[in-house]
Amino acid sequence: MGAKRFGGLAATILAMTLAVPAFASDAKDDPLAAYRSGEMYSGYVTGDPSSREIQDDDMMNPSFLWVDKAAELWTTADGTAGKSCADCHGDVESLKGAATKYPTTDAATGKFMNVELKINDCRERQMGAAPFKFESDELLGMTTLVKLQSRGMPMNIDITGPNEKWFKKGEEFYFTSRGQLDLACADCHITNEGMYMRAEKLSQGQPNGFPTYRMKWQKLGSLHRRMRGCNDNIRAEKLKGLGEDYLAVETYISWRASGLPVETPSVRK
Amino acid sequence: MSAKPRVRVPSTAKKGEVFEIKTVISHSMESGQRKAADGSPIPRKIIDKFVCTYNGKEVMTSQWYGAVSANPYLEFFCTATESGTLEFTWHDEGGETYTATADIKVT
Amino acid sequence: MSVLKETRLALSRRQLLTAAGTGLVAAAGLSVMTARPAAAAASAEEMIAKIAGGTPKEGLVKVDGPEIAENGNTVPVTIEVESPMTADNYVKSVHVFADGNPSPEVAAFTFTPQSGKAFAKFRIRLAKTQNVRAVAMMSDGSSYVGSKEIKVTIGGCGG
Incomplete structure (x- = not known):
């Protein structure tokens, strides 16, 4: 399929890497082994110990202020149907593992959705409530609460069938240069990953910890907000949050993150 | 966002034991140094005082300035003397206060 | 002599050829370079002197934090003062300063x-690389100071 999880490697080698937990023999000696999968690693690995400490303790991680609020919303009836999330799903723990498969094609509607869009679809179709706004505290909190139920579980999205065209669209975006700096996502996050840009080490741009509490933002923020920031940095057009382009990119990078644990809510610089 | 403050205090402690307290509250801690997109200054709005009492007696108080990060986290210690209630109060410069309490059983 | 200063002198020398005033230009350049950081440090210094009622002794106060802050907006720091914390020998207060910030006061406990x-762990904003200093006032009236330099870099991708 010409898929490029990391630069220059053939899909067959890739498949092998995915099938066999890489560095398995070193896993015992590497305290960060849980944050790696083959050649892939999450931003946790390169984070300062003082930032990792915050992610590791749910009291120290301010994201849980949003999670607490979302847990209240979970059992609060809203919309014309007078239903809450709990009325259909019961305890939020029932969604354990669900987030590892997103983005995906929704069975009921045939629409392609990430977790945010699925939450809003539930609100509109099941509850008769208005969708939460992109980057609102409500949507960030509820997305985090849902993804939290899969924390520690490996990312595992399906890129076959109706999902394939989204994956391909995302892959194409990822390797297409844009903006005044004429950079593609892959230029930083694949080709030069691990190199320094001024004082900053370029990450692999992994999505498995989003929404993330970002120290720069001093708040919880979404993957699409981060993409808007990336595009702004390369002086390209900032695209619409929850729009088709970023949804496609999310699909591509979520596949690239296959095997990495869901870390939501992560803490990053 | 109007989330409740989060506090963690052990539910039990031995008399004389020094125990850890962790607190975090949702607040923008707007320093007054920032400008909005249109260039106008964003008015200062910070929590400037935090107080921890133990059965009504002050154990620790703290003064905060604009350099304290948003969604302030504070970790500190306290000695267990008797069973009762710890109360935490955050005072906003604007006059608003936010409180949280936690009970502790001392054996 | 710094490279910058030499450059300034060279420029002023060139200007000298048409206008007689070499010393003036060079001196003006230098005063701008040295005045700013000194002024900021002095204000934190003054606050510390005022609180301590003089110059606090070095020691007992430990300031901890990352060597290089991941982002200046949220820098985790820990302040701890060595003390038995008994009724007749305890730490009354700790005052934390960041002398490179627009306003050096950070927090007081x-x-x-x-x-x-006498321990506090919290998160602060640092405008640039600087010393975070903590002054402890003891119950016997003595004062101690500790500090840590925390580097704040300008990242490549703010996003």
Whole structure:
């Protein structure tokens, strides 16, 4: 399929890497082994110990202020149907593992959705409530609460069938240069990953910890907000949050993150 | 966002034991140094005082300035003397206060 | 002599050929370079002197944090003062300063013997690479200071 999880490697080698937990023999000696999968690693690995400490303790991680609020919303009836999330799903723990498969094609509607869009679809179709706004505290909190139920579980999205065209669209975006700096996502996050840009080490741009509490933002923020920031940095057009382009990119990078644990809510610089 | 403050205090402690307290509250801690997109200054709005009492007696108080990060986290210690209630109060410069309490059983 | 200063002198020398005033230009350049950081440090210095009622002794106060802050907006720091924290020998207060910030005051903590430990862990904003300093006032009236330099870099991808 010409898929490029990391630069220059053939899909067959890739498949092998995915099938066999890489560095398995070193896993015992590497305290960060849980944050790696083959050649892939999450931003946790390169984070300062003082930032990792915050992610590791749910009291120290301010994201849980949003999670607490979302847990209240979970059992609060809203919309014309007078239903809450709990009325259909019961305890939020029932969604354990669900987030590892997103983005995906929704069975009921045939629409392609990430977790945010699925939450809003539930609100509109099941509850008769208005969708939460992109980057609102409500949507960030509820997305985090849902993804939290899969924390520690490996990312595992399906890129076959109706999902394939989204994956391909995302892959194409990822390797297409844009903006005044004429950079593609892959230029930083694949080709030069691990190199320094001024004082900053370029990450692999992994999505498995989003929404993330970002120290720069001093708040919880979404993957699409981060993409808007990336595009702004390369002086390209900032695209619409929850729009088709970023949804496609999310699909591509979520596949690239296959095997990495869901870390939501992560803490990053 | 109007989330409740989060506090963690052990539910039990031995008399004389020094125990850890962790607190975090949702607040923008707007320093007054920032400008909005249109260039106008964003008015200062910070929590400037935090107080921890133990059965009504002050154990620790703290003064905060604009350099304290948003969604302030504070970790500190306290000695267990008797069973009762710890109360935490955050005072906003604007006059608003936010409180949280936690009970502790001392054996 | 710094490269910058030499450049300034060279420029002024060139200007000298048409206008007689070499010393003036060079001196003006230098005063701008040295005045700013000195002024900022002095204000934190003054605040510390005022609180301590003189110059605090070095020691007992430990300031901890990352060597290089991941982002200046949220820098985790820990302040701990060595003390038995008994009724007649305890840390009354700790005052934290960041002398490179537009306003050097960061936070102050008032402890009691019941605190058990003179300890605080929290997160602060640092405008640039600078010393974070903490001054502890002891129950016997003495004062101690500790500090840590925390580097704040300009990242490549703010996003």
